[in-house]
Amino acid sequence: MKIGFLQLRPKFGEVKENVRSALSLLKNVSDATIVLPELFNTGYLFRNLEELKELAEPINRGYTVPALKKVAKQRGLNLAFGMAEVKNRKYYNSSVLITAKGKVYSYQKTHLFDREKLFFQPGTKAYQIYPVDGTKLGMMVCFDWIFPEVTRILALKGAQIILHPANLILPWGQDAMRTRSIENRVFSITANRIGTEKRGNLSLSFSGRSQIVDPKGNILASAGERSESLKIVEIDAREAQDKMVTANNDLFKDRKVSLYKSLVGRNTG
Amino acid sequence: MKIGFLQLRPKFGEVKENVRSALSLLKNVSDATIVLPELFNTGYLFRNLEELKELAEPINRGYTVPALKKVAKQRGLNLAFGMAEVKNRKYYNSSVLITAKGKVYSYQKTHLFDREKLFFQPGTKAYQIYPVDGTKLGMMVCFDWIFPEVTRILALKGAQIILHPANLILPWGQDAMRTRSIENRVFSITANRIGTEKRGNLSLSFSGRSQIVDPKGNILASAGERSESLKIVEIDAREAQDKMVTANNDLFKDRKVSLYKSLVGRNTG
Numbered sequence: 001m002k003i004g005f006l007q008l009r010p011k012f013g014e015v016k017e018n019v020r021s022a023l024s025l026l027k028n029v030s031d032a033t034i035v036l037p038e039l040f041n042t043g044y045l046f047r048n049l050e051e052l053k054e055l056a057e058p059i060n061r062g063y064t065v066p067a068l069k070k071v072a073k074q075r076g077l078n079l080a081f082g083m084a085e086v087k088n089r090k091y092y093n094s095s096v097l098i099t100a101k102g103k104v105y106s107y108q109k110t111h112l113f114d115r116e117k118l119f120f121q122p123g124t125k126a127y128q129i130y131p132v133d134g135t136k137l138g139m140m141v142c143f144d145w146i147f148p149e150v151t152r153i154l155a156l157k158g159a160q161i162i163l164h165p166a167n168l169i170l171p172w173g174q175d176a177m178r179t180r181s182i183e184n185r186v187f188s189i190t191a192n193r194i195g196t197e198k199r200g201n202l203s204l205s206f207s208g209r210s211q212i213v214d215p216k217g218n219i220l221a222s223a224g225e226r227s228e229s230l231k232i233v234e235i236d237a238r239e240a241q242d243k244m245v246t247a248n249n250d251l252f253k254d255r256k257v258s259l260y261k262s263l264v265g266r267n268t269g
Numbered sequence: 270m271k272i273g274f275l276q277l278r279p280k281f282g283e284v285k286e287n288v289r290s291a292l293s294l295l296k297n298v299s300d301a302t303i304v305l306p307e308l309f310n311t312g313y314l315f316r317n318l319e320e321l322k323e324l325a326e327p328i329n330r331g332y333t334v335p336a337l338k339k340v341a342k343q344r345g346l347n348l349a350f351g352m353a354e355v356k357n358r359k360y361y362n363s364s365v366l367i368t369a370k371g372k373v374y375s376y377q378k379t380h381l382f383d384r385e386k387l388f389f390q391p392g393t394k395a396y397q398i399y400p401v402d403g404t405k406l407g408m409m410v411c412f413d414w415i416f417p418e419v420t421r422i423l424a425l426k427g428a429q430i431i432l433h434p435a436n437l438i439l440p441w442g443q444d445a446m447r448t449r450s451i452e453n454r455v456f457s458i459t460a461n462r463i464g465t466e467k468r469g470n471l472s473l474s475f476s477g478r479s480q481i482v483d484p485k486g487n488i489l490a491s492a493g494e495r496s497e498s499l500k501i502v503e504i505d506a507r508e509a510q511d512k513m514v515t516a517n518n519d520l521f522k523d524r525k526v527s528l529y530k531s532l533v534g535r536n537t538g
Contacts, residue, residue, distance in 0.1 A: 110528060111523055111525065113515065113517075113518065114515040114516065114517045126525075126528050146451070146452050146514065146520065147523075147524065147525075148417035148421065149421075149524070149528075149529045149532060152417065152418075152532060153528075153531050156531055157531065172447075172448070172486050175444060175447070176448045176451065178441075178444070179441070179444065179445045182415070182441050182445065183415050183416070183445065245439070246382065246383040248382075248383045248384065248386050249382065249383060249412075251415065254380055254416075255418070256379050256380065256391070256416075257533050257534070260418050260422065261533055262422050262425055262426065263421060263422060263425070263529060263532050263533060264526055264529050264530055264532060265526070
């Protein structure tokens, strides 16, 4: 199967333009699973809840999902991307997976980063596996990378490919995602954004370097820090079912679950 | 406090020579916590259980621990290192911490690598914290690196510095240990070995690149792939108590423990 990322430079608040621009970059792509960045349609740096209210959409009844769903169906694409979701008057930093067959799955980010906590609610339903054409996909969003629990749970549930829309700021996320692939023997696709957002006295720069990693830690494709970029590779997702690191080590069967209880004990932080 | 690693090239089976050589390289060191490689006194590549039986020692009544204990006391050293342990006629790939005050702690490796499973028993008591002069130390051995659960549990229990004797063969361990430091905001000291062991038709090469990483992922010291090497840096272990990644993110309080139950469910591998 073909998997890829589309690294973008969204313009804050310009939802239609951002969606059109992304679709334009995808115009020659068909029959592939493509990941776009976190909040790719709105931009990232909300100054206050009012701005978020203005730009957030319900998953199925806004502009973004129907627009992408149409293209996904026409060209056999599975599209994963981040967007600001409103649901029952609450706001979520969500990632959405639209399949070529018209299914729409979503995951509400559980580990919110920095000022996101001022506007967004953390998701409370996680971490699910989405079966698409016989392949099992898992989703996480950006800062979830720093919690090894997220990818681990998705992989234990059978995820072969981790879809990871991101707006990375900290410099370590890409390397850590390589470790995530290695320690779980899964593919991971990190679709990051680029550019600097200046809004009032707030300013953030995003680090690009989107990447696709295979279950052995090989970087199959990667982007630079400055340009929008589309990269697609051909993989066999079944490689992620082989958890043997050596002839004697199955990464999952080797886990010493009875020694891990404190992972789910009270936080000691 | 001063922390460091001693990267070594042990000779298989030459316990006394390996211990003397390590102590000789440490002869000008005092008042520091130093980590040596896994199985530094015996070498790694046991061909069969008979060879292991010949070289394994009880922790307190062999040659290695008493020899190091004497020097630790004389020069105010805390020494962590790997050795083959025999206890009740069972064999363990253990790491031992000898403190300057004469305490001896040990951890029996829980995640055995490849052919180690043919001779060693996995440890069943883990993962403990050792308080040394007001600092909390945690120990893991080599292949434990690929299981994020190990460092996570040690850090949740309060470890500020992870002592990591290693005989790394796979190329990803050093990078992953950097991720371990970042995701847990702890210091980590990986003391790896170098050289190639050829025994009968078995052969293994070890990758060196020992390193000390701080809680923010900075590499404070590192060694090459080919030479024995002693590196010592001055740190403030209390830096590991600061789990704030941003003004709004405490890495441990941000953990969504109620969503993590499947980490300790039945293995699905």
